[in-house]
Amino acid sequence: EVQLVESGGGLVKPGGSLRLSCAASGFTFNDAWMSWVRQAPGKGLEWVGRIKTTTDGGTTDYPAPVKGRFTISRDDSKNTLYLQMDSLKTEDTAVYYCTHGYSILNYFDYWGQGSLVTVSS
Amino acid sequence: DIQMTQSPSTLSASVGDRVTITCRASQSISTWLAWYQQKPGKAPKLLIYKASTLESGVPSRFSGSGSGTEFTLTISSLQPDDFATYYCQQYDTYVTFGQGTKVEIK
Numbered sequence: 001e002v003q004l005v006e007s008g009g010g011l012v013k014p015g016g017s018l019r020l021s022c023a024a025s026g027f028t029f030n031d032a033w034m035s036w037v038r039q040a041p042g043k044g045l046e047w048v049g050r051i052k053t054t055t056d057g058g059t060t061d062y063p064a065p066v067k068g069r070f071t072i073s074r075d076d077s078k079n080t081l082y083l084q085m086d087s088l089k090t091e092d093t094a095v096y097y098c099t100h101g102y103s104i105l106n107y108f109d110y111w112g113q114g115s116l117v118t119v120s121s
Numbered sequence: 122d123i124q125m126t127q128s129p130s131t132l133s134a135s136v137g138d139r140v141t142i143t144c145r146a147s148q149s150i151s152t153w154l155a156w157y158q159q160k161p162g163k164a165p166k167l168l169i170y171k172a173s174t175l176e177s178g179v180p181s182r183f184s185g186s187g188s189g190t191e192f193t194l195t196i197s198s199l200q201p202d203d204f205a206t207y208y209c210q211q212y213d214t215y216v217t218f219g220q221g222t223k224v225e226i227k
Binding site: 037047050 | 155157164166167176208212215216217218219
């Protein structure tokens with residue numbers, strides 16, 4: 001059974017940093033392109049970025065709202081995905097989901113339960 | 122960036138109704154489109170990918186169609202478990218989601 005379990009969420013002040021982790025099991029993690037998707041309270045879904053497999057270069061892509069502030073990384077030895085969030089803004093307040101991308105396609109067949117990040121003074 | 126626009130934003134329907142949700146892309150995305158269902162407090166669930174392929178385990182009352190810039194999600198006979206919010210997502214160029222369509226009880 002595929003499981004994605006996020007951790008590390010919480011309350012942080014504007015301008016602060018936070019790192020989320022996603023522990024993966026039930027599939028071959030090092031073969032998976034992984035993404036983060038967030039959802040602000042009462043709002044829709046927003047893609048936050050992805051990381052390719054190490055074999056495919058381990059490269060990352062980010063949308064404009066988080067580029068330069070967020071960094072996705074992976075530790076294949078620990079089957080863990082990370083999201084480092086710096087220079088946080090109040091508009092980054094959201095539930096952050098770890099997602100498994102199907103093959104090299106960017107649709108998401110498995111999702112974690114989500115981790116709430118609140119940016120507030 | 123590719124923009125995705127869903128309509129309607131909210132849909133009121135009764136059990137047994139046929140329901141159709143539309144998703145439009147700002148440029149052609151071929152059939153690189155997925156649909157998700159989300160219930161309050163839960164993670165989204167994949168329903169359909171490649172515009173019309175049903176994910177394993179998803180009831181056959183769900184269907185998807187379209188290509189290029191116009192897509193539809195149809196629920197042939199709405200069931201009580203189907204009241205939820207539905208999102209389309211393009212994966213032709215990176216990822217963009219539609220704003221969502223809430224299907225509520227009439």
